[in-house]
Amino acid sequence: MRPFFDLLKKIIQTGVGKTRFLMAAVGLGIAMLLILIAIQAHTNFSQLLYSSKNQNETADFLVINKTITNAMMGQSAKSIFTPEEIANIRKQPFVQAFGVVTSSQYKVVIQAPGDLHFATDMFFEAVPDSFLDVKNEDWKWNEGDRTIPIILPNDFLNLYNFGFSLSQDLPQISQETVKALPLQVNISNNQVSDQYMGHVVGFSDRISSFLVPASFMAWANQKYSTATAVGTSRVIIKTPDPSNPTLVKFLEDNGYTTNQDKLKFSKTRMIVQTIVSVVGFFGLILLCFALLVFSMFIQLVIASCKREIQLLVILGTAPQQLQRYLLKQFVPLYIVVGLLSLLLLAALQYWTAAILAAHQMLISPWPGVLVFAGMAVVLALVYVVNWLTVKKYVNNI
Amino acid sequence: MQIQLNHLMPIPLQDKLRQRSSDIWNREVTFQQGSFVKIKAPSGTGKTTLIHYLYHIRYDYTGQVAVNGQPWPSYSKNDIARMRQQEVSVIFQDLRLFEQLTARENIILKNVMQGKPYYPPEKIADMAARLNVSHILEQSGKTLSYGERQRIAIIRALVQPFQCLLMDEPFSHLDEENTQRAAALIAEECKARNAGFILTDLDNDQHFAYDVHYHL
Known part of the structure; x- marks a missing residue:
């Protein structure tokens, strides 16, 4: 398929609106970073709370x-x-x-x-x-x-x-x-x-x-x-976990009381959880916008090359070939963006771990498994949305 | 590849066509695999329309065009693409080259569309030499004369596998000598594949040893 795709590159100009596309890619990077930070912060907090290294007894x-x-x-x-x-x-x-x-x-x-x-x-x-x-x-x-x-x-x-x-x-x-x-x-x-x-x-x-x-x-x-x-x-x-917000809420709702000192971590935890959720939420919103811009960009590329794509189809190019070609133009960039945000997160995590270690709070200097899973999910989502968009517009030609 | 027409009638032309007799329109016609078919037609009788129906890029007709026993609409988009890569080739009257590609790239596009190149570069160079277009292969499609484009379109149609070649006035802008050369090349390529063709033109000609003649 290589020589054919090389020719397609000359026929289907993906350069149209490239700045917008690059800005959307930056948006995707930020969105992904925010989501990964939210996931990692959650992992870190759990480690601080439950890890045997940070507590003498868990219960x-x-x-x-x-x-x-x-x-x-x-x-x-x-x-x-x-x-x-x-x-x-x-x-x-x-x-x-x-x-x-x-x-x-x-x-x-x-x-x-x-x-x-x-x-x-x-x-x-x-x-x-x-x-x-x-x-x-x-x-x-x-x-x-x-x-x-x-x-x-x-x-x-x-x-x-x-x-x-x-x-x-x-x-x-x-x-x-x-x-x-x-x-x-x-x-x-x-x-x-x-x-x-x-x-x-x-x-x-x-x-x-x-x-x-x-x-x-x-x-x-x-x-x-x-x-x-x-x-x-x-x-x-x-x-x-005495800092479990459900526990605190249960006590409050029923008018019960206990040694408040043991519950005080709960407030901190709720604040951190709220911040983390807000960060994750903004990440998701940003991701939605990035996806929207990508879809519009793909639509723009296909619309601007409509005549060329029509002629390619008339000459016998399969819709599948066109889909594969178009996806190949966009997907590597997403992967690069994903890897960059992962690298950035790894650096952040390393730095955070070093700072916390100075205060006897031990967290892993590496991103957690959930972060990798999160990145995979986001990339899969971006891929699927792109694939559906390309499929839809190519088939409409 | 066998093509059958079953009472095919173009909707925009049907009033006009019903008033005259035709060997093709509104009849049962079968184009056999491997036969050289000439369809002679005066202007305005639907020559190009017929080629477009046979190649399935226009659908405004009544009746049926069946390919290998199945009507065109029953094939999926990917099936149709596969057939255009493997079984049926075409030379349009309006040629339809990509202006942003060079002449050579226009040819190679079809040569590699189905995956690995059908003909090696030497074979393409040889074909270009036979049609006197070697010197313009690196020129962009935009700068070619109509006659040059026509010869590039002919070569493009011949660098892919096919069982049936559809041609719509393929020599309209070629002089006698180039027409002979092109016809000889086409006949050779068809024979090599054991393929047939359907050619439409305005007049009678002796370019090929036709098996069947129709009047549109």
Whole structure:
């Protein structure tokens, strides 16, 4: 076909409106770059969020409760989750594991041993063991045991050590000391009062509460509770991504609240997602315009050579030959444009990776697989649109 | 390649043509593969129209033109293109060369249209020499005289495979000597392919050993 196409080149002048065509090609390049940037930014962000290099643990635990408003004050029943609400939380896609926080239905007083003269009213809560960040062999309780293992919130010890003890001129206490202290635990209801030994086995960063094993809680609630069973007012969930905007929206919609600090990344993420979407959207719009200009250019070329093309067809040139020839005039340019934008993106990505690495944020210095897929899709789209246009106008001659 | 006419009648000329008798119009005619056919026609009786119908670039007729047993409209565009590259060639009365190509390029266009060249360059040079157009091969189609164009159009029609050659007053602008040379070349090329032709002209002539004569 080469000699024939060489002759066609002299007959079908594709030079008409070449500036417009080149401008459309530049437009295509920018469009493709914007789309690829949007895809790559998405990939990068996912890497920052989920990659094991950037996070010590992928999942996070959130304790969720209803927001206490002024209207609810004094009506503790209003802060309790109904079974339907619990079922609803359980079935959300972002909930990997679900547990209820059981609170004690009896009075607790803890006393320090010997002559420390320290006593305080307390409460206990229990969560399923899988939600704990403290692993300790002593964390177990069987019926009949007089010693209750206890987990304290880390914050509690910090409040004491850096707030309370300094202002009261009391000694600061290390974690080891607290663990070694035998505590006296008085559990009572209005009729009976029993004494147990308390043993602090660890400090939790995850759950801000005084925790005892679930087995003890179940047993003690049954033994000491005077009221009928009280509902759940706090639940704990495990979620792969606490910055998931769906999660944040779910909490807001239902008037639930949790440790806001864990959700703050969500806002950043939404802003980035919006920007990325806007960039991608403009890329798509620009792509549409580029496609339109290409179609019009092809139409112009064919219309301006209508007589020549008619004579070629009369002499026996097949429409397929003409289509192939015309596509061959345009398609290499698209591929070059595609490769150029890919190169540019690769350079950008390399540069971004270097900058982020300086801030301990690790992303791949190479464009992601999705970028290549995106480029292939855009090029395929451009090819198909061109092919259809050429086919349509050649067949109309 | 067999061409059959089945009561073919040009719509614009039908009133005029019904008043006179014709061997072609409104009759059943079969042009056999390989036969040399001469159609003699006075001006205005639809000579060029007939060639255009046979080559399927005009469609304003009643009746039917069947090629190899099938009417023209039943062939697809790509089929028609293949047949124009492989089975049927044409010399138009108005020649239809590309003015932006040189004479040689006009010839080569048909020589390579179906893929690899049908004749080597030497053969084309030889044909040009026989028709006395070697010296104008590099000139652009625009600058050629009508007689020169006519000879280029003849060579162009002969550098492709065909079973049937359609010619519409192919020697109208050639002197006697060049006509003889061109006719000899055409006859030779047809014989080499075992092909036939259909030639329309105004008058009687002795350029070929015709198998069949018709009056349009």
